[in-house]
Each structure stands twice: as C-alpha cells, then as structure tokens.
Amino acid sequence: MINSSEIRQSGFRGELIQSEDPDYDEARAVFNVSIDKRPVLIARCVDADDVARVVVLARKHNLPLAVRSTGHNVAGYAVCNDGVVVDLSRMKAITVDPSARTVRAESGCNWGEVNDALQPYGLAATGGFVSITGVAGLTLGGGLGWLVRKHGLALDNLLGAEVVLADGRRVKASSHENEDLFWAIRGGGGNFGVVTSFEFKVHPAGTVLAGIVLHPAGAAAGAIRRWRDLEAEAPDESTLGALLFHMPDDPSLPPPMRGAPVAGLGGVYAGPVEEGEKILRRLREYGPPLVDKFAPTPYNDAQRMADFLWPPGLHSYWKSSYFKALDDAAIDIVVDRFAHVPSRHTVIVLENYGNSAWSRVPESATAFGHRNWPWNIVVTSAWSDAKDSERNIAWTRELLDALGPYKAPGAYVNYLGGDEGFAGLQAAYGTKLGRLGAIKAQYDPTNLFRLNQNIAPAPLADAPGG
Incomplete structure (x- = not known):
C-alpha cells in the first residue's frame, strides 16, 4: 500500500x-x-x-x-x-502571448481564470459556458463555450499539450509531435495520460453583446420556437441558447418573479454590437419579456453570467442528446415535462451548433465525434436532498426517453452522466472508437487511466469500430 x-x-x-x-x-x-x-x-x-x-x-x-x-x-x-x-488544483500558471494570440494554462485553471488573464489584452478563449468549469476536463472531451459557433470547440483551438504518461514520462503532443496522441486527447478525454498544461490560440473578443431575455413559463414553447428559427439562420457570431429554469428565491427580485419558472433566451453575440441588436430585435418581437438584460459586456464578465444556474453543493444527474431537427413536438415535450420538474434547481438547455465553425472542422481531424448534428438538449437535473435522488433521476430519464423518436444518434462525452457504460462510448465516438483503442494500447496498455469515460486498450484490428 x-x-x-x-x-x-x-x-x-x-x-x-x-x-x-x-x-x-x-x-x-x-x-x-x-x-x-x-x-x-x-x-x-x-x-x-x-x-x-x-x-x-x-x-x-x-x-x-x-x-x-x-x-x-x-x-x-x-x-x-x-x-x-x-x-492538479494548485497548478494554475497562465502565460499570455498577446502578439501571437496564444495562452498557456496549467490544468488546475478554470475558464474564468483564463479569460480574466486574457481580458486586459482584449482577447478570449473559446471554452466554458460557466466560469468555474475546468480547462482540462472540458478541453479533453470537447469544449463548448460562448464562442463555439465563431471559433469552434476548445479542442479545435488547442495548439499543444504537455502530458504525463502511464510510465511517468513527460511528453509533448501537437500537430508535429506525438501526432497520434494529439489527435486522441482532442476528444478522447483523460484516457491517455495526465495533461498538465495546454496551449490555445485565442481571439479578439474584449467586449461582446451578452445577456438574456426572460419569458414566463406559459410562453416558453413559443419563445423557444422563435429562438430555434432565428438560430437556424444565425451567423457564426451568434451563440444563443434557450433555457428552462426557475428564478432564484431572491428578496431583491419582484415578488412575482421569486422562484418563478421561466424560459430564457440568452448568450453572446461576438461581433459588431449593431449587428447583434438586429438579431435581438427579431428575438424580442415574440412578445414583451419579463426581463431584457442584453448589453455590451466584457467577455470575462459574460462568461460568468450563467454561473448562478449551476451552484455548487447540489446532487446532480445529467442526460443529453443530439437532434437533427428541433421539431415543434420535441419542444412541446420538453416544456410539458418541465412543468412537472421535481426540483427547482434543474435547468434544461437547448443548444444550436449547426452551420458554424464547430461543424466545418473535418470529422476526421480530431477524436471528437458528431459534428453533423446541429441541435442538442441537455437536462441538468439538480436537487438539494439525497432523499429526492430517485425521483429526480427517474424524471430525467423519462424526459429523454420521451424525446426518443426525435433524437439523433450520438452523444457529447462531457455530458455523459457515468451510467451509460459502453453504449455511451459508442454513442460518443462511433467508428473512431477503434483508433482510440489502438492509441490507448500504445500509451496506456494496462489501462492505468481508467477512471473516466473509459476507452479500453485494444489493437486496432480487435477494437470496436476498428
């Protein structure tokens, strides 16, 4: 021992x-x-x-x-x-090269810390819808964030990484060094070693148009349809999501809004403010909102605007799925089920990535899968009392089951909850699983790094999808 x-x-x-x-x-x-x-x-x-x-x-x-x-x-x-x-939580060094537009971040950093370091230079990194998400885990599985439609996933902006392998060797992975490892860590998670630092290309985004429009729950289905229709033709600069959640029980809010269920249409427009306002004008035409909080915002502040929706200290269970199209019937199912949600801490997020930088990266370029599906729904169930676990988990599963006829094959590995098993891996990686297993066999043949969405080491000829 x-x-x-x-x-x-x-x-x-x-x-x-x-x-x-x-x-x-x-x-x-x-x-x-x-x-x-x-x-x-x-x-x-x-x-x-x-x-x-x-x-x-x-x-x-x-x-x-x-x-x-x-x-x-x-x-x-x-x-x-x-x-x-x-x-790795004490490893928080961040080095910005504003002339090269790169940042090197150690693996203990979260995205808020990285973008705080970039903000004085008018730059931003692509990762993280909330500031407290870790750089390492998010990047290794994909890396969604408010700039994903304009600049792609965090892993699409990864220039190189330093990795500790299972035998203790320290190596670098990039497009010209250990290229197979570099391919695998861009989507394959922590299966291949401990990544201790990342180098990313970053982008001008000092100030963005950011915020949220809130509608009452009774208007949710119509508001989400309006968002869907606008986002289907939105430019890359627009990363807007639709959310169903309950307002905080906050004394500073007007009494009718405290704890009220709402539909939120929010996000970031990372382009000229006047162009973003044109999109928002069409969003607002749906009807007078309860709240309209869009404004020019420093990017590092914009990244914190949704932090309140996922506070620490709660029990959590997530399920998600891609969708080829977001039919009215699917929206109705989500809205109807949310009306009976067992916990006011649960948040449902509808996302759109179609016809954007995310979808233009060649499918074979990284281990990340399923760039061809434009829509995603993630149900982030959360509750405070352990006694309510069974009820909340059952509700979450039943909602995703009800959406079954509308779902596309595939899964985003960072949204997997841990109980999907091998089926989850197949959904996340598809035919890439064979190549990933072969690279795993090369770098971690005894599967030391197995506490993750685990890819078993296997020669390519023997691996599923090989």
Whole structure:
C-alpha cells in the first residue's frame, strides 16, 4: 500500500492529504455531491514532476488513480475509493502571448481564470459556458463555450499539450509531435495520460453583446420556437441558447418573479454590437419579456453570467442528446415535462451548433465525434436532498426517453452522466472508437487511466469500430 513517506522520498513537493487530516473531506468533495468517495491519498501537485512521481507510484502499487482538475464533471471521476487522487488544483500558471494570440494554462485553471488573464489584452478563449468549469476536463472531451459557433470547440483551438504518461514520462503532443496522441486527447478525454498544461490560440473578443431575455413559463414553447428559427439562420457570431429554469428565491427580485419558472433566451453575440441588436430585435418581437438584460459586456464578465444556474453543493444527474431537427413536438415535450420538474434547481438547455465553425472542422481531424448534428438538449437535473435522488433521476430519464423518436444518434462525452457504460462510448465516438483503442494500447496498455469515460486498450484490428 502506498504511503505518504514513500511519495515524499520520491521527491514530491506538493501537499499530501489522508483520511486523518482535517481537510480530507473538503479535499475529496467534488461539484456533484452525490459522489461520496474516499481515496487513500490525495496528492496536490505543484508541477508536472510531482504528477509523474504520483503516477509511477500508483502504477507500482496497482492502485486506482483519479485525476482532478476542478472536479466539475457531473460523473465524479475526479475522486475514487481506495486509491490515489492526482489533484492538479494548485497548478494554475497562465502565460499570455498577446502578439501571437496564444495562452498557456496549467490544468488546475478554470475558464474564468483564463479569460480574466486574457481580458486586459482584449482577447478570449473559446471554452466554458460557466466560469468555474475546468480547462482540462472540458478541453479533453470537447469544449463548448460562448464562442463555439465563431471559433469552434476548445479542442479545435488547442495548439499543444504537455502530458504525463502511464510510465511517468513527460511528453509533448501537437500537430508535429506525438501526432497520434494529439489527435486522441482532442476528444478522447483523460484516457491517455495526465495533461498538465495546454496551449490555445485565442481571439479578439474584449467586449461582446451578452445577456438574456426572460419569458414566463406559459410562453416558453413559443419563445423557444422563435429562438430555434432565428438560430437556424444565425451567423457564426451568434451563440444563443434557450433555457428552462426557475428564478432564484431572491428578496431583491419582484415578488412575482421569486422562484418563478421561466424560459430564457440568452448568450453572446461576438461581433459588431449593431449587428447583434438586429438579431435581438427579431428575438424580442415574440412578445414583451419579463426581463431584457442584453448589453455590451466584457467577455470575462459574460462568461460568468450563467454561473448562478449551476451552484455548487447540489446532487446532480445529467442526460443529453443530439437532434437533427428541433421539431415543434420535441419542444412541446420538453416544456410539458418541465412543468412537472421535481426540483427547482434543474435547468434544461437547448443548444444550436449547426452551420458554424464547430461543424466545418473535418470529422476526421480530431477524436471528437458528431459534428453533423446541429441541435442538442441537455437536462441538468439538480436537487438539494439525497432523499429526492430517485425521483429526480427517474424524471430525467423519462424526459429523454420521451424525446426518443426525435433524437439523433450520438452523444457529447462531457455530458455523459457515468451510467451509460459502453453504449455511451459508442454513442460518443462511433467508428473512431477503434483508433482510440489502438492509441490507448500504445500509451496506456494496462489501462492505468481508467477512471473516466473509459476507452479500453485494444489493437486496432480487435477494437470496436476498428
């Protein structure tokens, strides 16, 4: 069994936390409080050398190994029972090169921190609809964000990465170095090693038109149809989503709005404000909204505007699906089911990525799958009391089942909840799963990095989709 003295003797310089330490429970907690796992050791690394030392010892002792950046993923893979957690949360160095329009960020960073560093230069990175999402997990699985329609996924903007492999070696991956690994980590998740830093190209986006228009729940179906019709022909600069949620029970709100169910049409227009206003004018023509909060906004502030919808400290369960078209009947199902949602913390998001930078990247360019479906619906169920878990999970599954006739094949791996098994992998990667298994066999043949949406190592000829 691994112990702290053995890790210290290896030269480890970070912080080691075990069950007897007073901050153990805080250190093992993740965003989804349904996840309650007890690792033997949490190793808060200060650099890539620390990461390599922990990886080597976990492999030596054949212990489960979890990798934590910010712990935001709903499936809770950032912590494990009876194993070791490689905690990257102290690795937060950010280096901006404004002339080259690049940023290098270590894996403990979240997207808010990255865009705070970029804002003084009038630049922005593509990742993250909310600021607290980790750079690492989001990028490795895809990387949605408010600039995705204009500049693509976070992984589409990845120039290179530094990776600690299962044998402890530190390597670089880019378009000209370990190209197969670079292909795999752009969509294949944490299956191939611990990525300790990322280098991204970034884009001018100092100020954007951002905000939300709110309609009462009774007008939700019509408002969402108006959004759908506008987004189907929207320019790349427009990344607007439709949301169903409950307003906070906040004394500062007018009494009729406190805790009220609403339909929100919100997002970012990353182009000339006057052009964005033309789109908003058509959005507003649907009817007088309860709230109209669109305004020119610094991008790093715009990235925080939706943070309140996904607060920490809640139980969470997510389900999602792509759609080839967003039929009226599918919208009606979502709205009707939301009227009976068991928790006021649940948020449903409808997204559009068709005919945009996301869909123009060649399908074979990265491990990310399914760029051909324009619409996505993600149900982010959340509740405060563990006793309500069964009811909320059942409601979520029933909603996605009801949408079955309208769904397209495929899944976004970062939206998988952890209970889909191999079917989830097949949905996420399709025919790319064979190549991913072969690359996994090359870089992690014993499957040390298995606490994730796991791709088993397999020679290409033997792998599904191979």
